[in-house]
Amino acid sequence: MSTLYQEVTRAAAFGLLVNLLLGTVKLIGGIIGNSFALIADAVNSIGDVVTTIAVLFALRVAQRPADAEHPYGHTRAEGIAATNVALLVIISALLVGWEAIQRITVPHAIPPVWTLWIAGANMLIKEGLYQYKIRVGKRTGSAAIIANAWDHRSDAFCSLAVLIGLGAVRFGRESLFWADDVASLVVVAAIVWTGVQLFRSSANELMDxxxxxxxxxxxxxxxxxxxxxxxxxxxxxxxxxxxxxxxxxxxxxxxxxxxxxxxxxxxxxxxxxxxxxxxxxxxxxxxxxxxxHVQGNDADDSRGDRRRTVLVTNVTAPLRDGSKPENELRLQTNETQNGGTTDV
The missing domain is CATH 3.30.70.1350 (Cation efflux protein, cytoplasmic domain)
Structure with a gap:
């Protein structure tokens, strides 16, 4: 395993363990403390766990050497996994959001004060993960780890929204019972946005x-x-x-x-x-x-084939059938990028 893959794999595995621990704590805390915002945030962390597992598996496949069937290697395995995981994250978030909308007008019990501590600790840990992974990503040039780092930063802001929502419910009492569900919708919106960005990035990669x-x-x-x-x-x-x-x-x-x-x-x-x-x-x-260059229309070299027109004037040689040619002959050529060759 190359040094690049070793460092990226180590960072991804560390993030997986932390997200697994945070997701478990938030899920249990949300269920016991009756906080749907914490449950939504737990789904976010569990989604990160699934994403990281897919990335780790893809990293393993990507390191396989090139063979007769895959002369360019297997490096696209990560992009394929990322698109599938992004869709899974989006669908999961939308399901959580639908549940939050159904709950928002129904009064429910006030979450206990310790749920605030869970949200606060999660916010600090996620920000720490962001700082760690952004350094690894920049050092290795790994776009996957950099994207993962920003996902942690997004999670930190989600936890801040949960903290505000729980605080409003806790100290506003029954009149603000809906704040917890509104906070969960903020989390859902952030998850969907992150999922769309990940899908877009992975799709662009697969399309070269x-x-x-x-x-x-x-x-x-x-x-x-x-x-x-x-x-x-x-x-x-x-x-x-x-x-x-x-x-x-x-x-x-x-x-x-x-x-x-x-x-x-x-x-x-x-x-x-x-x-x-x-x-x-x-x-x-x-x-x-x-x-x-053949005289013709200027074109950007990065745009593939360029169609050009070349004028050949004063053609006086007789044609094969003995007839006289036109005074001006127009030839249309295709100039390709490969080897600078021109086919007439």
Whole structure:
């Protein structure tokens, strides 16, 4: 197991144990103390436990080496697990919210004062988990752990809402019996929002969305600083689990030998892999410099195929059938990104 996966796995396992303990305490406290807000918060923690188990399992699968059926490895296992877990979290939260809405107009017993202590302790512990995981996430470059850290910060704010709701019920007596259920709805809203964000992030990963712009700029900067690299023509970076794959087109002196160009390409790859521990592989493609572009419409290189029109004038050679050609011949070409080739 690589150092990256070891540290991330350790952080995830620690969070699992803490969430399991907190979820159990809050669930028991909410049932005994008649606080639906605590029960909702317990569901949140239990959802975090399920999420973490899925992440740990996915981390185990993601570390399997590439094989004939999976030449790019198994790193997407984490993204697949995350989308399923996000949907489960959203559905669970909506069920809790529906129950809270049904209870909100029905008077019920006032929670005991010790439920306030549970909510307060949970808030402090969750904030501590946030501080720990955000440091691990930034150090390892793990987007999963960073997202998990912000989930803990969201939980801390949820606990603050529960604390306020319980305090209002406790000290406002019967007139504010509904405050506990309102607090649980705040928790539900936060859980749903977090679930939607996690699902969106995981779905983007599975659809090969471009990585964070700042990360892409860092990769481009290192490539440009490599001796022999004149320009970076195209750079695509996609996330796959805890790791990234990069495809980069660099421009080198067109008079270089194939061997020299190959050496420069390898140096670019070696520098990038050494500079970013979470960059699993880099595919380097060479382009001649200066790069000759066909005259036509300007287009962003990152948008795939570009359709261009080339005008060929004063064509005077007779055609095969003996007829005379038109004075102006219009050729439509497709210029692809791969290898800079042009098919007519």
């Amino acid at each position: 969305a471009q990585a964070d712009p700042e990360f892409v700029k860092q990769i481009e900067r290192i490539a440009l600083n490599t001796p022999g690299v004149e320009e970076v023509e195209t750079l695509w970076v996609r996330k796959s689990g805890l790791e990234f794959f990069a495809d980069i087109h660099i421009e080198v002196d067109q008079h270089l030998s194939v061997a020299e160009g190959h050496r420069i390409g390898h140096e670019v790859k070696d520098r990038l892999v050494a500079g970013f521990p979470n960059l699993r592989d880099v595919l380097v493609h060479l382009e001649p410099f200066p790069h000759t």
